[in-house]
Amino acid sequence: MSLLSNTSILLGKELRTEFRSRELLTTTAVFILVVLIMFSFAINPTAEESRAFGPGLLWLAILFAASLMLQPCFLREQNNDTLSSLRLAVSDPFAIFLAKLVANTLFLLLTELLMLPLFAVFYNIPVLPQLHYLLLILFLGSLGVSTVGTALSAISAQARMRELLLPLLLLPILTPILVVSAIVTVKLLDRDPVVEWKGIGFLAVFDVVFLTALWLFGEYLLEE
Amino acid sequence: MSKRILLGAVAVLLVIAAAFASFYIAPLERTMGALQKIFYFHAASAWAGMDAFFVCFIANLLYVWKRKPSYDWVAVSAAEVGLAFTTVVLITGPIWAKPAWGIWWTWDARLTSTFVLWLLYVSYLLLRSLIEEPDRRALLSSIFGIFAYLDVPLVYGSIRWWRTQHPQPVIMGGPGSGLEPTMAKVFFFSVLAMHVLMIFLIRERYLLEQTSSEVELLQREAEAT
Amino acid sequence: MPGTPPKSPLAAPTQTPTALRFENIDKRYGGLFALRGVYLEIAAGECVALAGRNGSGKTTLLRIASRLVRPSAGALSFPDAATPATVRPGYVAHSTMVYDELTAEENLVLFARLQNVDQPTARAEALLHELSLHDRRKSLVRTFSRGMRQRIAIARALLHRPSILLLDEPATGLDPFGFAWLSRTLRDLSASGCTIVMSLHGESEISALATRALRLDAGKVVADTKSGASLHSILTFGGA
Numbered sequence: 255m256s257l258l259s260n261t262s263i264l265l266g267k268e269l270r271t272e273f274r275s276r277e278l279l280t281t282t283a284v285f286i287l288v289v290l291i292m293f294s295f296a297i298n299p300t301a302e303e304s305r306a307f308g309p310g311l312l313w314l315a316i317l318f319a320a321s322l323m324l325q326p327c328f329l330r331e332q333n334n335d336t337l338s339s340l341r342l343a344v345s346d347p348f349a350i351f352l353a354k355l356v357a358n359t360l361f362l363l364l365t366e367l368l369m370l371p372l373f374a375v376f377y378n379i380p381v382l383p384q385l386h387y388l389l390l391i392l393f394l395g396s397l398g399v400s401t402v403g404t405a406l407s408a409i410s411a412q413a414r415m416r417e418l419l420l421p422l423l424l425l426p427i428l429t430p431i432l433v434v435s436a437i438v439t440v441k442l443l444d445r446d447p448v449v450e451w452k453g454i455g456f457l458a459v460f461d462v463v464f465l466t467a468l469w470l471f472g473e474y475l476l477e478e
Numbered sequence: 479m480s481k482r483i484l485l486g487a488v489a490v491l492l493v494i495a496a497a498f499a500s501f502y503i504a505p506l507e508r509t510m511g512a513l514q515k516i517f518y519f520h521a522a523s524a525w526a527g528m529d530a531f532f533v534c535f536i537a538n539l540l541y542v543w544k545r546k547p548s549y550d551w552v553a554v555s556a557a558e559v560g561l562a563f564t565t566v567v568l569i570t571g572p573i574w575a576k577p578a579w580g581i582w583w584t585w586d587a588r589l590t591s592t593f594v595l596w597l598l599y600v601s602y603l604l605l606r607s608l609i610e611e612p613d614r615r616a617l618l619s620s621i622f623g624i625f626a627y628l629d630v631p632l633v634y635g636s637i638r639w640w641r642t643q644h645p646q647p648v649i650m651g652g653p654g655s656g657l658e659p660t661m662a663k664v665f666f667f668s669v670l671a672m673h674v675l676m677i678f679l680i681r682e683r684y685l686l687e688q689t690s691s692e693v694e695l696l697q698r699e700a701e702a703t
Numbered sequence: 704m705p706g707t708p709p710k711s712p713l714a715a716p717t718q719t720p721t722a723l724r725f726e727n728i729d730k731r732y733g734g735l736f737a738l739r740g741v742y743l744e745i746a747a748g749e750c751v752a753l754a755g756r757n758g759s760g761k762t763t764l765l766r767i768a769s770r771l772v773r774p775s776a777g778a779l780s781f782p783d784a785a786t787p788a789t790v791r792p793g794y795v796a797h798s799t800m801v802y803d804e805l806t807a808e809e810n811l812v813l814f815a816r817l818q819n820v821d822q823p824t825a826r827a828e829a830l831l832h833e834l835s836l837h838d839r840r841k842s843l844v845r846t847f848s849r850g851m852r853q854r855i856a857i858a859r860a861l862l863h864r865p866s867i868l869l870l871d872e873p874a875t876g877l878d879p880f881g882f883a884w885l886s887r888t889l890r891d892l893s894a895s896g897c898t899i900v901m902s903l904h905g906e907s908e909i910s911a912l913a914t915r916a917l918r919l920d921a922g923k924v925v926a927d928t929k930s931g932a933s934l935h936s937i938l939t940f941g942g943a
Contacts, residue, residue, distance in 0.1 A: 406625075409605070419604070426597040429637075430629065430633055434639070437639070437640060464625070467625055474617060475621060
């Protein structure tokens with residue numbers, strides 16, 4: 255199907271561009287690290303508090319990092335107006351969005367995985383026992399962040415003050431992800447771990463809702 | 479002109495009547511006394527605000543579909559009016575909470591969700607202010623508005639779940655607390671009054687937006703020549 | 704009156720099929736008209752030169768023809784095409800529309816694959832050879848000179864062998880080699896039946912290829928060689 259083949263070709267381009275410079279990955283990873291450290295300075299948690307607050311702070315750090323990482327997404331395409339050549343070349347404009355949101359999800363997940371060991375050390379939370387569930391939650395949460403973030407990045411790229419605007423638009427809309435992911439992760443990493451399938455299901459619903467909305471309305475974001 | 483004045487007069491009269499009813503007709507609530515009467519104002523505003531945002535959502539969908547500027551004028555008007563009502567909710571909540579619980583804010587589920595709702599529509603208006611070209615502004619803000627409205631049930635659902643994890647005092651009684659018949663009548667009358675006010679305000683704001691768009695058009699045409 | 708619909712059904716019988724039709728097209732940005740009431744029929748195989756001051760609407764006209772921009776009113780159609788919905792004109796814009804952070808080869812292969820061009824790598828190679836960019840094919844476009852970038856930009860538009868080619872001031876930035884190549888390429892394309900619409904400034908070897916010329920002013924077509932104006936007068940409008 256041409257949507258899938260176009261998407262995979264564009265995904266290849268997104269990945270190749272990023273892995274060549276690794277700018278986004280390194281800056282995002284370092285940013286999450288900095289935020290996590292600063293939280294410790296600000297709150298100075300005890301061991302029990304670390305366990306209770308840590309996961310929430312991790313998700314907060316991920317959201318802040320994402321709101322910066324997603325800015326170049328469509329801004330880059332304004333150099334040399336490559337967005338126009340993409341629009342001319344693809345048969346379904348959704349391919350452009352799909353490729354970018356898959357790439358962004360991958361980048362977010364990679365930085366989260368890089369940060370996980372450091373998070374486990376700084377906050378004294380063992381993550382290995384529940385790693386598979388943790389990965390599932392990170393994946394569903396990051397997918398939601400990327401989907402909404404990619405759409406809003408296309409919008410803010412066309413407005414003034416775009417660097418401040420994207421976080422301002424993104425963070426309120428992502429409240430459900432922050433709230434649910436934090437709860438689910440806290441319970442998962444508790445001394446008596448619990449897998450909250452209700453929360454995981456909620457994240458999946460969030461992802462489906464916004465993927466569908468992007469599919470329906472994305473092409474209008476690219477109109478001239 | 480006279481239709482506008484009539485609608486405005488009706489709206490104001492209904493609101494005054496509702497206030498009168500809530501103070502003099504509705505009975506005193508058992509535990510809270512007179513303080514509880516803020517509830518009529520608070521909950522009716524919440525309802526009117528939500529409905530204004532629904533109007534904005536429909537206007538957003540219609541604009542994306544039909545591209546008529548008047549739909550965009552309805553959208554911005556409804557968003558601003560919705561935001562005004564929501565601000566009332568956010569102010570009356572703490573006004574009730576302080577004497578009742580001794581603290582201004584308790585991260586109560588409904589109030590917190592309302593706060594996020596407020597942030598969403600502040601973002602909507604902020605986005606609009608940062609796009610100059612009217613057609614672009616209308617299209618991009620409509621899509622953001624659609625995304626924001628789709629988020630609303632998710633926000634309410636997630637925060638409600640959040641609060642079941644860490645129960646806190648609930649402002650003005652939980653969902654289970656029923657309304658005594660006279661109270662219910664006064665409440666629904668307040669809701670009606672707020673809705674009429676909402677319609678009046680949206681219409682006035684729409685007419686303002688219509689005029690200012692036409693002026694903007696003339697300005698741009700003048701600048702171009 | 705140029706640029707308006709023919710007055711009667713007998714007015715302009717066309718023997719050659721119409722490749723591109725602008726039917727009463729308006730384009731407004733806010734209140735400002737970039738194009739106003741444009742009616743044009745461009746026959747298959749015509750090579751049309753588009754002239755006009757900056758801001759006269761040439762770029763908007765080309766962007767609408769490329770289907771990047773939707774008209775505010777009126778319709779664009781491709782009457783001659785077998786499947787009008789899938790018509791993909793080649794388009795060369797003011798920007799190069801290629802990625803600086805990819806190599807020349809990667810850029811061309813990317814766009815060729817997206818458009819389902821047969822044997823995309825071979826096609827990219829062939830164009831790179833023609834453009835004498837083959838030895839720089841593995842260099843990032845960021846390192847290219849202005850002339851080389853313009854060559855890559857034009858190559859990108861030609862990848863899928865379009866039957867309609869739209870060019871916005873294509874000679875800008877080209878060095879003599881690039882200019883000669885462009886001139887040759889356009890001549891060959893025109894000879895093989897490609898419909899070409901190009902916006903130009905002044906007369907040159909390239910404008911000499913034109914079989915028709917139009918002048919736009921303030922979003923309207925004000926002169927057309929089809930209605931009797933001379934090529935020379937349209938292209939040189941008194942030095943304005």
